Amino acid sequence: MSTQKEKLLAVEDLKVYFDIYPPNSMPWTKPQKLKAVDGVSFDLYAGETLGIVGESGCGKSTLARAVIKMVPAEAGKVMWMGTDLLSSTKKQMQKARSDLQMIFQDPLASLNPRMTIGDIISEPLRTHYPKMSASERKEKVKEMMIKVGLLPNQINRYPHEFSGGQCQRIGIARALILKPKMIICDEPVSALDVSIQAQIINLLMELQEEMGLSLIFIAHDLSIVQHISTRVMVLYLGNVCEITTSEQLYSHPRHPYTQALISAVPIPDPEIEKNKEVILIEGDLPSPMNPPSGCVFRTRCPKAQAKCAELKPQLEDAGNNHQVACFYAD
Numbered sequence: 001m002s003t004q005k006e007k008l009l010a011v012e013d014l015k016v017y018f019d020i021y022p023p024n025s026m027p028w029t030k031p032q033k034l035k036a037v038d039g040v041s042f043d044l045y046a047g048e049t050l051g052i053v054g055e056s057g058c059g060k061s062t063l064a065r066a067v068i069k070m071v072p073a074e075a076g077k078v079m080w081m082g083t084d085l086l087s088s089t090k091k092q093m094q095k096a097r098s099d100l101q102m103i104f105q106d107p108l109a110s111l112n113p114r115m116t117i118g119d120i121i122s123e124p125l126r127t128h129y130p131k132m133s134a135s136e137r138k139e140k141v142k143e144m145m146i147k148v149g150l151l152p153n154q155i156n157r158y159p160h161e162f163s164g165g166q167c168q169r170i171g172i173a174r175a176l177i178l179k180p181k182m183i184i185c186d187e188p189v190s191a192l193d194v195s196i197q198a199q200i201i202n203l204l205m206e207l208q209e210e211m212g213l214s215l216i217f218i219a220h221d222l223s224i225v226q227h228i229s230t231r232v233m234v235l236y237l238g239n240v241c242e243i244t245t246s247e248q249l250y251s252h253p254r255h256p257y258t259q260a261l262i263s264a265v266p267i268p269d270p271e272i273e274k275n276k277e278v279i280l281i282e283g284d285l286p287s288p289m290n291p292p293s294g295c296v297f298r299t300r301c302p303k304a305q306a307k308c309a310e311l312k313p314q315l316e317d318a319g320n321n322h323q324v325a326c327f328y329a330d
C-alpha cells in the first residue's frame with residue numbers, strides 16, 4: 001500500500017495566484033487575482049505514479065510548475081523529503097532540483113534547436129557536476145540514449161532531425177540523466193500520434209520500474225491516466241475534488257464532477273458502451289478570477305444545496321484510501 005512507503009513529497013495548502021490587469025488599465029489600476037491553484041494538498045510516495053486530471057484551465061500545469069518553483073506560489077508548503085522548497089535557499093533548491101525533473105508537452109519546442117542532442121541530454125550533468133570530464137559525460141549520455149531507445153551514433157544530430165516521439169525520448173533522457181527520484185510529466189504524450197503515445201507510456205513505465213522513479217502524470221486522457229497511475233487526483237478550478245487509487249476512482253467515483261468525467265470515458269465493449277449513461281456537466285467553467293463562493297463546482301453540480309454556497313467542502317477521508325471534497329458525495 002502506498003501509505004507504507006516513504007513519503008517523498010507533501011504539498012500543503014498550495015496557492016498560486018496570477019496578477020491580471022484589465023485591458024486598457026491605468027498604471028495605478030490594481031491587478032485582479034486569478035486563482036489558478038487555490039489551496040491544494042497532496043502527498044507523493046516513493047515509486048508511485050500520481051495522475052492529475054481535470055478540464056483545461058483547472059490548474060494542472062500551474063500546480064506542477066509551482067511544485068518545482070518554476071512559478072512562484074502565493075502561500076503553502078512544498079515539503080520535499082522534509083525540506084520546504086518554497087522557503088529553501090538557492091543551494092538547497094539546486095540540490096533538490098537534481099532529484100526533481102520535468103518532461104513537457106511539446107517535445108520539439110522544449111528542446112533547444114541550436115544544440116545537438118548530446119549537448120541537450122548532458123546539460124544537467126554540466127550544471128550539477130561541472131568537474132565531470134567530457135568523455136565521462138559522453139559515455140553517460142550514450143548509455144542513457146540506449147536506455148530510452150535512441151541510437152547512440154545520433155548523438156551529434158539536432159532536434160529537428162527527429163520525429164515527435166523521438167524528441168520526447170530525448171526529453172526523457174535529459175530528465176533521467178541525473179537519476180532523479182521524481183519526474184513530473186506534463187501531458188507528455190498529448191502532442192503525439194496514438195501509436196507513439198503507447199510507446200512513450202510503456203517506456204516511462206519500464207523506466208519507472210527499473211529506476212524506482214515516482215511520477216506525477218498530468219493528462220487530459222482519462223484512459224491513459226488510469227493505465228499508468230497508482231493514485232489519481234481530480235482538480236476543478238484550482239481545487240482538489242477527489243484523490244484515491246486509480247482502481248477506486250474508476251470503479252467508485254464519489255464526487256459529482258469525477259462521476260461526470262468518468263462517465264465520458266469510452267468503454268471498449270460496444271454493448272456496455274451503447275447502454276451506459278453519460279453525465280453531462282451543464283454550463284461553462286467559471287472564471288478563476290471570480291470563482292463561486294463555497295464549493296467551486298456548485299454552479300454546475302446536480303447535487304448542489306444551499307450549504308454548498310456557504311461553506312467550502314474540505315478533502316475528507318472516506319475510507320478505502322479515498323478522499324473526497326463534497327458534502328453530498330456518494
Ligand SMILES: Nc1ncnc2c1ncn2[C@@H]1O[C@H](COP(=O)(O)OP(=O)(O)OP(=O)(O)O)[C@@H](O)[C@H]1O
Binds near residue numbers: 035055056059062
Ligand atoms: N502565466 C500566467 N499568467 C496568467 N494566468 C495564467 C498563467 N498561467 C496560467 N494561467 C491561468 O491559470 C489557469 C490555470 O492554467 P493551467 O495552464 O495551469 O491549466 P491546465 O489545467 O494545465 O490547462 P491545460 O489542460 O489546458 O494545459 C488558467 O485560467 C490560465 O489561463
